[in-house]
Amino acid sequence: MKFYLPLLALGILFVSCGTTKSIIDKPIIFNKEREILTLEYLSKRYGLEKDTPEIIPKMIVLHWTVIPTLEKSFAAFNNPSLPNWRPDIKDVSGLNVSSQFMVDRDGTIYRLMPETTMARHVIGLNHCAIGVENVGGDKDQPLTKAQLKSNIWLVRYLADKYPIEYLIGHYEYTLFENHPLWLEKDDGYRTKKTDPGTAFMKKVRKNVIDLKFKELPK
Incomplete structure (x- = not known):
């Protein structure tokens, strides 16, 4: 199955909303x-029977x-x-975690997977969500200004391509538990998240307010 066009591996420049930025393809396996x-995950966790692991991004x-590093x-x-x-444990998915994008500490944006292929990065919402991972984030390596700028640009780039309705931080995912987009079948399958931090999300949202994303569920 081919997911990447050869030219994308060269780091083609994209132009969106008046800015120019490079996205470098660095595909995971x-x-x-x-x-x-991935197809088993969609089926068992969400009840979605699909022939391909494609998603329609809405978030x-x-x-x-x-x-601490891009490599790790x-x-x-x-x-x-x-x-x-352990595949012998019933109803536990062996699919590794992933995301469509990763932003290094210098602001370089890497695409790890096709934007419309499901990645496992957020409970209940993977079937409609594009994930953006930022390298670092602990107290010794807080997210950088370069990462902030790249996240803002990437949000605009994705919103220009897809029918994105919501922009959230990982820590906000449980707000969608009673929302139509929420498909997780296991009521006990939750993890507590703090990423990417409230201050970081506030700054990103302030800089994309003109995109008029929907308010998060209360």
Whole structure:
């Protein structure tokens, strides 16, 4: 299955909303194993029976990796299956975590997966969400101004391409539990998140207010 055009690997420049930025393709492994695991995830967790792992993006979710380098962050996502996966445990998905994008600390934007292929990065909403991971994020390596600028640009780039309705931080995902977009079947499957921080989200939102995303559920 081919997901990438050869030219994209060269880091083609994109122009959106009056700014120019480069997106560099750095694909994680998306082989037959990952495709099968993704389709199983869509089926078991969301009740979606699909022939391909494609999504229609309606949401952008911003994250941090709390891993200090691009190389280590990439390595955490690269393998198709979770390193500690036990397939004998019922109803536990072995699909590794991932995201469509990763932003390094210098602001360089990497595309890890096609924008319309499902990545596992947010409970309940992966079927409609594009994930943006930011390298770092712990107290010793707070997110940078360069990352902030790149996130703002990337949000605009994606909103220009897709019918994006919501922009959220990972810590806000549970607000959607009673929303039509929420499809997680397991009421006990939740994790507490703080990424990418309230201050970071406030700054991103302030700079894309003109895009008029929908308000988050109360």
